[in-house]
Amino acid sequence: MIPEIGHFALIIAFCLSLILATVPAWGAWRGNSVAMALAPSLAVGMLVFVAISFACLATAFLQDDFSVQLVASHSNSLLPPIYKFSAVWGNHEGSLLLWALILAFWTAAVAVLSPQLPLLVLSRVLSVMGAIAIGFMAFSLFTSNPFARLLPGAPADGGDLNPLLQDPGLIIHPPLLYMGYVGFSVAFAFAIAALLGGRLDASWARWSRPWTNIAWGFLSLGIMLGSWWAYYELGWGGWWFWDPVENASFMPWLAGTALIHSLAATEKRGLFKSWTVLLAIFAFSLSLLGTFLVRSGVLTSVHAFATDPARGMFILVFLAVVVGGSLTLYAFRAPAVSSRVGFDWVSRESLLLCNNVVFLVATLTVLFGTLFPLIVDAMGLGKVSVGPPYFNAVFVPLMALLVPVMGMGPVSRWKRDNVSRWRQQLLIPTAVAVLCGITLPLLHAPYNIWVALAVLLSSWLLLGLLQDFWQRLRNASSTASGVKRLTPSYWGMVIAHLGFAACVIGIVATSQYSVEHDLKMEPGDSRELAGYEFRFIEVAQVRGPNFVADEARFEVTRNGEWVANLNPQKRRYLASGSIMTEAAIDAGLFRDLYVAMGEPVGTDGAWAMRLHYKPMVRWMWLGAILMAVGAFAAAADKRYRRQRVATKASSEAVLHGA
Amino acid sequence: MGPRFKLFLPLFLFALLAIVLFRGLFLDPSEMPSALIDRPLPSFSLPALGGDRQLSREDVTGEVALLNVWATWCVSCRVEHPYLKQLADKGIPIYGLNYKDSDSAAQRWLDELGDPYRLNIADREGTLGVDLGVYGAPETYLLDANGVVRYRHVGVVDAQVWETVLEPLYRELKTGQVAP
Incomplete structure (x- = not known):
């Protein structure tokens, strides 16, 4: 009975997503505020019914209901209860339901936490998210029903969860990763709503920023857990394999990193508008592409789910509609002329531009490397596999290019800076960093030039942050008031950049010094x-x-x-x-x-x-945790809420005026 | 080229990508080379078929050789078998990995059809098969003199596969061979 309730709840949620995708969007088009006002309740309703559905599936697993096909093939009565629960998403059908649940969660979160958004924008955003939900719930209901029964002939015991997945890290790895993947749908929805409304101003960037940061933080944690799990569970001490599925999670992360930085420039300076919108589309498209790669069977991987061409076709069509549709919209609606706001070559803007170029190149590199076997195969040129040598050869120089720019970022100024100020600001950090780079690797014989380079770059990063920090305190009347004046988004930036420095050191030291x-x-x-x-x-x-x-x-x-x-x-x-x-x-x-x-x-x-x-x-995983903490801290900045109050006040004023 | 045109570029690139992905749905990625290519054959300790000896990695390495994964339950292996005998007659060293099979059935097979193998590893549980990443029998691995996996062929080795793919590689490894 319970599985049937779950199935039914999923159907109801699907119907709600259909209404959510159409009615508020229609309302926004025709200016019908009643239709628009339906959006938040529909979003919450969708969450409630997907949650019921998910709870029913979890119950079937916890109660060992082996008449449900999914339970019979992925669980076992001897399995410890916590793994029975995580077995819910240890398979294709259940993990898809988890996707839908998290998407519904993000949709409802936007609905509940943004009462200050203009109704027009909110209804568009929620409609876009509803449309994405249609795709995933239809995927679940029509091709991968998790509630299918094995009747008659239910087995006495189940076939067990893949032992690789019976692990504490794997209990929370998929939910975190999906929080990240799916979280980019919020930035995507905001970008689409802005394109639909034709208003690409600083406000949409400000609205998207906290959501993007949170999603990116979750994605960082999810990737880190996956790497940690591979390290201790696969038994050969590797922590990153450039496996297609790892790449599938890494690409949205790279694009998301570019997006976060580009959003900063768009919010603060109104720059890179079209570019930022494109990145928001790109980041979420890569999440969808990852889903396609994992579930369609086009690439082999240790992670790949059991596959079925019908599923591959479904998600490819879905991908074509979402990505193709949004890029078409972009082509017609994005502003074609570059913004009138200018900036000097010596400025924070140009450094952020460097960041964007590096991360975009990195994303495309990984994308190309991941798809290359498929491209070659599709052209009938045979089978190839692209391994770590390719990725490492491209990645190491890219990161080595990135870090010097990163070190200058915090001390730089918007719009126009000057070289002599940079020289003066960075003289001491540079000298100390060079000293650290030369001396610290001496602690570990034999002397390793790569570690020396990593220490040099990381300490340059650290010292640049310290210099900026000191500068800010010095300008304040007292240290306490100076510290108080620093905003959470500043702290977030500092913590995340420190995390990156820790990652660089960890990766290089462990690759160079490991003995086995x-x-x-x-x-x-x-x-x-x-x-x-x-x-x-x-x-x-x-x-x-x-x-x-x-x-x-x-x-x-x-x-x-x-x-x-x-x-x-x-x-x-x-x-x-x-x-x-x-x-x-x-x-x-x-x-x-x-x-x-x-x-x-x-x-x-x-x-x-x-x-x-x-x-x-x-250090690598610690760095990833720091990056996530930084992202969450930045999202907690009061600025986003204060702006909301202000917009609320002004929209109320408009209402009262009218 | 108008300014609007460049905004269509992402859409155009995506369309290309979608075509590749569409093609990809109809291809079989499991025909991919082994992850072990250019990595040493994993070490193992398994009994020899038809004897009490324990075999280890050292028993099948030392010269350029083929490692053939086979089983009596595998129909294609029966197709492949005569050609393996021809290769063995030409002096190509072939080692067998009897995969998830029963020893008596395997022994009967060799008695009836002839034995092209120098040695046969009895991998009853398929543990070495898992380490090698075997998808199914038959599969053939080309090992160099240091026991490093150089090539993997999934499916039947016949005259065409041997002459166009395996033999050139085999010759190359043979001539470029350095003492282990």
């Missing part, structure tokens, strides 16, 4: 790695809730002192019989020690073991 050994070890053996002594004590049999495992016991010491006990496992999941490697990690701020089991070798109890020493790998 693949070797055969017998119980009792000891191996030395980067100054740590790994002693293999024994192999034990352990039993988990739904698996049995061989567990190796390691003791790690350094100069005779105990450091950690590491117990990697080789698990065999009972329901599916699949074998999984569970690495054991001793995490630290400056280094990770990592042991993963390979295969048993010979008959005398020896195993192939992978020992890794990974310096500073945590």
Whole structure:
């Protein structure tokens, strides 16, 4: 019964999205304020019914209702309850419902949190989001019904959740990632509404900014969790593979980064208007493209869902309608003449322009690399695969170009700056950064030129921020009042840029300094790695809730002192019989020690073991967390709310005047 | 070129992309090269078919060779089998990976149809197959003298595949061979 209620609720939500996409949009066109005023309630109603639907599916999973096909093939009665719950989105149908739920959530959030938006704009924005919701709910209902029953002949037990997904990181990774992906739909909807209304002014940029920041923050967290999960779950110590699906999440992030910076220029200076609108369309289109790549089966990937050409066709048509439609609208409605506002080459605007160029090139590079195998195949030229060498070769120089500009950004001024002021401002930071770049890598022999470069760039970034910070405090009457005057959006920028610096250091240090050994070890053996002594004590049999495992016991010491006990496992999941490697990690701020089991070798109890020493790998994820915190902080800036109050007051004045 | 024209550029590029994606729906990406290309064959310890020996990576590496994934349940393998014997007669080293199969059935197959393999690894559970990323039998991997996977062919190896694809690579590896 419950699955039927869920199915029915989804149908109702679908009908509501149909009304939401049409009636308020019609109202906005004809100036019918009754039709427009329906939009917020419809948005909230849509959320309520999708949530009911989702809750029903979750209930079916938690109650082991194996008569539901999805539950039967993706869950198992032995599965711990938390994984039964996360199994809801550990498959194509359920994750699509999660997409719809999050989209409904964002739509309702816009409806509830923007009473100050002019009704005309709000109804257009919500209509656009309703139209996107139509697509996803139709996709779910017509091609991927999560509530399909297996009747008669429901199995006694389910086929189990893919063991790779039975992991704490994977419980929250998809929801965070989808919050990011789908969150870009808000910026997209604002951009479309602005194009429809023909008013591309600073106000739409100001309205979109907090939403874009929040979505970008979630996306950063989602990508970071995915990378962290790959690191400890896949068992070979890699944290980024340039896999098509990773790229699918990385491309909207890159485009989103460009969008955030371009929105700043549009809001503050009224510049780059058409460009910013295009980026908003681009960021969300890349989210949709990612969905297409993951679910259509056009590319192979460890992440790809079981695929079906009908689904691929559906989402391609949807993609064509949404992206093609919005780009057509853009072509006809975007202002063709560049803004009259000018700026000097030496100014913050030109630095933001550099940021945009770098991130756009980066996005297109990843897009091209991801699609290249497909393009070659489509032209009948054979099969190729594009690997990390291509991506690294393009990415490293791009980032090396970006950071110097990033360091200058905060100290620069809008509109017109002068070179001699920059020289004076950045003299000390440059000198100190060069010093750091030369000396800090000396702490780790042998001297590594890439790490030196990374330290140089990151400390330049850090010192540029410090210089600016100091400057701001110095101009204030007292330190306390100076700190008070700094806005959350300033803090957000500082934190996010620091996060980026931490990421750069983490990535370069871990790629350059990591040591790994693949070797055969017998119980009792000891191996030395980067100054740590790994002693293999024994192999034990352990039993988990739904698996049995061989567990190796390691003791790690350094100069005779105990450091950690590491117990990697080789698990065999009972329901599916699949074998999984569970690495054991001793995490630290400056280094990770990592042991993963390979295969048993010979008959005398020896195993192939992978020992890794990974310096500073945590900095990368810490950096991503800082970036997200920065984005959230910036979105919390009072400025956005204050502006709202002001617009509310003025719109009320207009109403009263009328 | 009017100023409005450049605003159509994104739409135009997207249209091109959509065509590629549309074509992509009708292609099979699973025919992709293995992720292990240019990476060493994973280490393993598995029993030899028809013997008590334990085989490891060292037993099948050391010279340029083919590693053929086969099984008695695989119909295409039966098609492929005679050609593998011809290759073996020409002196091409071929190692077998008997994939998710029963030893007795596999032994009977070799007794009846002949044995082109130098050695056969009995991968009853398919663990090595998982490490290799096997999609299904038959598959053939070309290993160089250092045991690095150089090429992967999914599907039947026949005269055409051998002559146009595998043999040139095999010759190249053979001549460029350095002692391990």
